[in-house]
Amino acid sequence: MSRVGLVIVSHSATLARGVVELAGQMAPDVTLEPAGGTADGGLGTDFEAVTAALERASQGAGVVLLYDLGSAKMVADLAVEGLAEPDGALVVDAPLVEGAVAAAVAAQGGSDLSGVAAAAVRGEATEVAEPTAEESTDLLLTNEIGLHARPAALLARAVANLEAQVTVAFGDRKADARSVLALMALAARGGDTITISADGPQATEALQRIRDLASRDFDE
Amino acid sequence: MGCTAEQVAAALRAAAAVVAGHRDELVQLDRAIGDGDHGENLKRGFTAIVSKLDASTPDTPSAVLKLAATTLISTVGGAAGPLYGTAFLRAATATAEAEELDAASVAKALRAALEGVVARGKAEIGDKTMVDALDPAVRAAEALGDNDVSSVLAVAAEAAATGAESTVPLVARKGRASYLGERSAGHLDPGARSTALLLRSLADSAAGRP
Numbered sequence: 001m002s003r004v005g006l007v008i009v010s011h012s013a014t015l016a017r018g019v020v021e022l023a024g025q026m027a028p029d030v031t032l033e034p035a036g037g038t039a040d041g042g043l044g045t046d047f048e049a050v051t052a053a054l055e056r057a058s059q060g061a062g063v064v065l066l067y068d069l070g071s072a073k074m075v076a077d078l079a080v081e082g083l084a085e086p087d088g089a090l091v092v093d094a095p096l097v098e099g100a101v102a103a104a105v106a107a108q109g110g111s112d113l114s115g116v117a118a119a120a121v122r123g124e125a126t127e128v129a130e131p132t133a134e135e136s137t138d139l140l141l142t143n144e145i146g147l148h149a150r151p152a153a154l155l156a157r158a159v160a161n162l163e164a165q166v167t168v169a170f171g172d173r174k175a176d177a178r179s180v181l182a183l184m185a186l187a188a189r190g191g192d193t194i195t196i197s198a199d200g201p202q203a204t205e206a207l208q209r210i211r212d213l214a215s216r217d218f219d220e
Numbered sequence: 221m222g223c224t225a226e227q228v229a230a231a232l233r234a235a236a237a238v239v240a241g242h243r244d245e246l247v248q249l250d251r252a253i254g255d256g257d258h259g260e261n262l263k264r265g266f267t268a269i270v271s272k273l274d275a276s277t278p279d280t281p282s283a284v285l286k287l288a289a290t291t292l293i294s295t296v297g298g299a300a301g302p303l304y305g306t307a308f309l310r311a312a313t314a315t316a317e318a319e320e321l322d323a324a325s326v327a328k329a330l331r332a333a334l335e336g337v338v339a340r341g342k343a344e345i346g347d348k349t350m351v352d353a354l355d356p357a358v359r360a361a362e363a364l365g366d367n368d369v370s371s372v373l374a375v376a377a378e379a380a381a382t383g384a385e386s387t388v389p390l391v392a393r394k395g396r397a398s399y400l401g402e403r404s405a406g407h408l409d410p411g412a413r414s415t416a417l418l419l420r421s422l423a424d425s426a427a428g429r430p
Contacts (some may be wrong), residue, residue: 011297038297042297043255043257043297044257044261044297044298045297045298045301046294046297047293047294047301047302048294069396070299070341070394070395070396071298071299071301071302074299074302074303074306074340074341075293075301075302077302077340078293078302078305078306078340
């Protein structure tokens with residue numbers, strides 16, 4: 001299966017590599033390409049480097065580009081306009097770090113181009129629409145760190161490609177299960193009980209996958 | 221009389237010399253309200269244009285402008301690369317068929333350049349950017365009507381200089397300077413300044429002055 005690739009366009013080579021490192025930890029099968037700094041190693045954005053990164057990240061399912069500051073967006077836009085098929089890539093206006101993490105997890109889960117772009121944009125959103133839950137289950141978190149970064153990423157990935165709207169509730173807070181950052185913002189720890197609700201054709205499958213994950217203590 | 225590809229190339233060489241001569245000034249302006257790289261970046265870009273022209277000069281004015289565009293996009297690391305690159309690219313497209321540039325095609329190229337910069341950078345008049353120099357330049361060139369290339373560029377350069385000066389009291393709303401908020405007021409915008417410098421240089425070339 002080909003996945004959506006990601007390009008991180010930054011003025012700094014170090015920053016671009018760091019974002020790739022962080023987002024890649026949660027998305028081992030996604031092609032993440034850093035494009036930071038100028039050709040001579042300085043601060044700035046390099047059109048040729050962005051174009052090359054765009055080509056490498058393109059695995060057939062499209063590419064989402066995230067950027068740090070204004071002129072990086074311009075260079076990203078130019079690189080996309082230079083593609084044979086400009087529709088195959090989207091420059092997304094999103095917070096760089098949160099957006100990259102959210103987009104990488106969505107791509108790992110098999111989301112399409114628009115889905116990955118949307119995940120990047122809502123990266124830091126924690127509010128979700130109230131679903132009319134058909135199924136729900138309470139789940140005791142028995143792993144030590146609860147829904148911290150890695151378990152949250154595993155959970156989001158488990159349901160990302162299912163036809164189901166999945167919500168995780170803890171206390172009076174709710175999170176879209178596809179959003180790693182929203183899950184982390186719940187701050188549910190080991191020993192806490194969360195409530196999973198799912199709606200849609202694959203709601204049962206979604207609940208089962210999350211139960212399995214939790215029963216394995218998220219492979220800790 | 222129109223401008224040939226050779227003359228456009230010569231004008232770009234002269235512009236490169238002007239940019240190099242004003243490198244320190246542009247760096248100082250950018251250091252005040254930006255990241256301080258505008259003079260160096262632009263000098264690098266125009267030096268690269270000259271190198272490419274040394275290797276071979278394209279046949280039409282449009283092709284020369286396109287060479288400048290792709291070179292600036294590839295070699296200028298800051299916002300000036302995509303912005304000036306887009307400006308030259310749109311100017312090249314607007315003059316695609318012409319063997320020589322007359323006054324009307326120069327005005328058309330300037331209009332296309334402005335529209336490209338606005339589309340790329342999303343800046344408006346009063347945002348303290350190169351648009352504050354380029355927009356009045358385009359309107360002055362269009363208002364002159366039927367005339368010769370050197371006159372069109374002369375009024376454009378004049379209007380650009382006035383427009384650039386008008387950025388001094390402004391609070392920046394686009395680009396790195398916008399992060400400074402009120403503290404960006406009281407400084408000449410480096411992008412508006414370089415736009416005015418480039419148009420002055422082009423006007424001098426068209427008038428036969430070095």
